[in-house]
């Protein structure tokens with residue numbers, strides 16, 4: 548299991564672009580500054596010379612301490628002069644050396660001992676973006692969610708005001724998205740169809756993505772298709788499964804609509820359970836009642852869904868029908 552060669556290539560290409568952008572920006576800043584203040588170019592040349600002299604002294608075994616002190620003083624004086632000249636131009640002391648995207652590995656993707664966290668993040672984001680490419684992530688936001696569609700009256704069987712309940716759910720999911728972190732809890736959105744579960748799940752995905760986290764949104768059937776493709780076709784190297792396990796937030800929409808077989812049951816359990824064990828948040832939405840879920844899924848999966856997720860029950864009347872009437 549791991550990321551496919553294509554994902555690796557894409558990640559390496561992105562790192563190469565980051566290094567290239569930095570080097571081009573460095574050249575641009577230098578040429579602008581050197582044209583305005585030619586002395587800055589002389590200073591740079593002098594600093595290179597002191598560096599060369601320093602290595603020569605060490606190689607020739609001369610009185611290292613005295614010479615090094617002298618060169619170091621010269622070097623400090625050059626830095627001071629450069630800082631003053633850059634300040635006159637309105638720039639900070641390090642302006643001629645633009646900062647890398649990742650200061651830990653300087654955009655190489657590796658530290659001396661390990662893969663850098665920035666490369667892990669890049670791999671997760673690329674894998675998620677590939678899986679999200681068919682999802683309508685941009686279509687639904689919290690701003691376009693209309694609470695007016697929910698009637699302002701009591702639900703006789705539940706004894707609660709429908710609009711008030713949905714306002715509460717809306718606010719709590721909006722706050723969840725805005726305050727999302729890797730330690731956010733997992734959510735279970737359930738209730739009859741057409742009550743805005745998908746809309747709000749997509750809205751969460753949008754906000755959390757904007758915060759810089761990797762998010763995968765997948766209808767359950769598509770997710771299952773990807774897992775089966777991983778398992779039964781060659782050349783995918785477990786790409787989808789890795790992405791489902793590694794992403795910061797996984798959203799499985801419409802659980803219960805997927806075609807079930809023993810492979811699918813085990814694969815779903817593995818993804819959901821592994822994410823729980825590694826403490827990663829997952830959001831699941833379903834139109835099914837708990838009794839149906841219990842019949843449909845093995846006990847171990849059902850107990851994960853009921854025991855490890857905070858559940859929010861959606862109420863109201865099918866808003867898709869209401870929207871149609873308005874159109």
Ligand SMILES: [Zn+2]
Pocket residue numbers: 649650651652653654655656657663664665666
């Ligand atoms: Zn890095």
